[in-house]
Amino acid sequence: MTGLVKRLTKIAAAALAPLAFAGAASAAQPMPWQLGFQPAATEVMEDITWFTDFTLVIVTIITLFVLGLLVWCIMRFNSKANPTPSRTSHNTFIEVVWTLVPILVLVMISIPSFRLLYKQIEIPEYDMTIKVTGYQWYWGYEYTDEAMSDISFESIMLREESERAERAAAFNRPIEEYPRLLAVDNEVIVPVGKTVRLQITAADVMHSFAMPAFGVKMDAIPGRLNETWFNAKQTGIFYGQCSELCGKDHAFMPIAIRVVEEEQFQAWAEAAKSDVEEATRQLMATIAKPAGTAAAPAAGSLDVAAR
DSSP states (O other), rough: HHHHHHHHHHHHHHHHHHOOOOOSSSSSSSSSOOOOOOOOOOOHHHHHHHHHHHHHHHHHHHHHHHHHHHHHHHHSSTTTOOOOOOOOOOOOHHHHHHHHHHHHHHHHHHHHHHHHHHHHSSOOSSSSEOOOOOOEEEEEEEEOOOTTTEEEEEEOOOOOHHHHHHHHHHHHHOEEEEEETTTTTSSSETTTEEEEEEEESSSSSSSSEEEEEGGGEEEEEEEEOOEEEEEEEEEOEEEEESSSSSSSSSSOEEEEEEOHHHHHHHHHHHHHHHHHHHHHHHHHHTTOOOOBBBBOOOOTTTTOOOO
């Protein structure tokens, strides 16, 4: 039954998409005139997108129904068409219907909503853990698993266009991978198809770690360790930002996560124990092929997607 509902919802949402998501862009970063979500890179984000389409269908039906009632009332009960108004003050059937129908609609929305919320909160068996610390105004990352305990770095935005162009040239990557206000000096590197647990905190004020393509958004609070997770289904570079107003440079602390193949990640992790910058340089030299997924990786043991 759930599968049938999802299929029907996708069909209806596709018909309504031009109205709501006309500017949706197929990239893991914001695009000019974008209205919809970024393309989903995790199962959680796919469910979030489906739930959004599902509620859009319900809201559209309710809106059209109410609009129809208003037009009908205006045409049927204006003074010219109905000079002698009815003195009816109660209608038991209508009162029961307008009480029960909204309840049923809310129940219909709440079931997938609670299921999705549980899926976001309940962390499955994970393959690795990364501790994320928010600072004013940049992010710090620490790979806490025993085999990678020596890997930690800070990630700071590349402010100038010259810095972004220099980084793209040094790593032999397209300049589009280093967008304004989103590119950073040190990207987070994770393997495709692996469950990553994030432990999120802050060192000074409240921040919020948000990665739209992953369906991840978790507050970073000083003195508290919050947890969330993701499992990227495809390789590439994905961008997010701090989503909690944290001071004058709040808009300048982006998040960049690069998802690579397992072999590439292992090679990077080993080299990053001594030099993160050089490890990333070596990693970039192996990134050349089109996007792969956890189920069907790109050909070649050391090839990974360019977005």
